Amino acid sequence: QRGGFEASVGARTFSDNADLLAQSDVLVLSVKPGVVAPVLEGLADAPELHRPLWISIAAGIRISALEKALPQGARVIRTMPNTPALVGAGASVLCPNAAASEGDLALAEALFAAVGTTWRAPKEDLMDAVTGLSGSGPAYLFLFLEALADAGTDQGLPREAALQLALQTVFGAAKLALEDSRDPAELRAQVSSPGGTTLAGLSQLDQ
Numbered sequence: 001q002r003g004g005f006e007a008s009v010g011a012r013t014f015s016d017n018a019d020l021l022a023q024s025d026v027l028v029l030s031v032k033p034g035v036v037a038p039v040l041e042g043l044a045d046a047p048e049l050h051r052p053l054w055i056s057i058a059a060g061i062r063i064s065a066l067e068k069a070l071p072q073g074a075r076v077i078r079t080m081p082n083t084p085a086l087v088g089a090g091a092s093v094l095c096p097n098a099a100a101s102e103g104d105l106a107l108a109e110a111l112f113a114a115v116g117t118t119w120r121a122p123k124e125d126l127m128d129a130v131t132g133l134s135g136s137g138p139a140y141l142f143l144f145l146e147a148l149a150d151a152g153t154d155q156g157l158p159r160e161a162a163l164q165l166a167l168q169t170v171f172g173a174a175k176l177a178l179e180d181s182r183d184p185a186e187l188r189a190q191v192s193s194p195g196g197t198t199l200a201g202l203s204q205l206d207q
Contacts (some may be wrong), residue, residue, distance in 0.1 A: 026107065029056040029066075036061050040069035046107055053104050055111070057081055059131055063097045063124055075100040077108045080130045081115070082112030082139050091134040092126050095124050147171060 002169050006013050014020040019028065021043060031039055036058045050071040066076050077100055081092040083194055092112035096105050109118045121127060145166050154160030177184050192199045 017043055021046050021052065022048055024052050026053045026055060026111075029054065029061075031058065033058045033061050036066075037069065040066075044069075053077065053100070053107065054201050055079060055108055059135060062101065063095070067097060073099050075104050077104065078115055078124065078127065079108065079112065080127060081112060082134050082136050085112075085115035088115050090139075092116060093130045093134065094118060094126055095121040141170065156193045 002013050002015075003033070014023075016060075017039065029036055029039070034054070040194065050073060050175060052075075054066065054070065054074060054076045056066055056076065057080070061078070063076055063078050070076070074097075076097040078095045078097075079092055081090050084090045090112070092115070094105065094108050094112065096108075105120065109120075112118045121153065122128065137141035145163075148169070149159070149163040152165060153159050157165070173187075177187060180187060188202075192202060
């Protein structure tokens with residue numbers, strides 16, 4: 001199984017985290033938040049714990065908690081990616097600690113830019129808002145997609161057609177907003193003719 005995983009992702013694997021640490025310049029903490037502390041505790045006696053750049057994608061784990069578990073001066077970058085990274089369309093936010101250099105941040109940005117867009121958070125307090133917006137945001141949109149498709153089905157559309165129309169509509173609207181210089185409010189107004197069906201639908205959403 002380990003060999004199959006290595007072949008599928010094109011990377012080496014290790015059965016011991018200390019061996020991984022010794023051979024890595026960058027370490028990504030990609031475990032569940034509740035496992036971060038035990039993982040770092042298990043490396044407490046490793047001789048090179050201070051050497052690599054540490055990048056955390058563990059939601060809710062503050063930089064101070066990571067610094068406490070690592071040697072003084074450890075370079076840490078806290079990040080919040082989201083699941084669309086799986087298809088190269090992620091939105092990732094990065095926040096470095098004081099020890100991380102501009103080069104460290106540029107390296108981290110390059111890593112996450114490979115799976116989408118990146119933004120530097122000027123202060124860590126903003127990461128909670130990021131978690132709610134782009135971290136959890138895909139779930140909000142999936143729910144919206146479900147509702148659009150369900151509404152279409154309720155109005156007599158075949159399920160497959162309703163879902164395809166909902167998916168393409170959300171994709172197209174996001175693409176238009178990305179590529180058009182106008183604010184989303186302006187784009188919405190352009191579609192909302194006075195007395196028209198769109199304005200009636202928006203009124204229901206407002207309620």
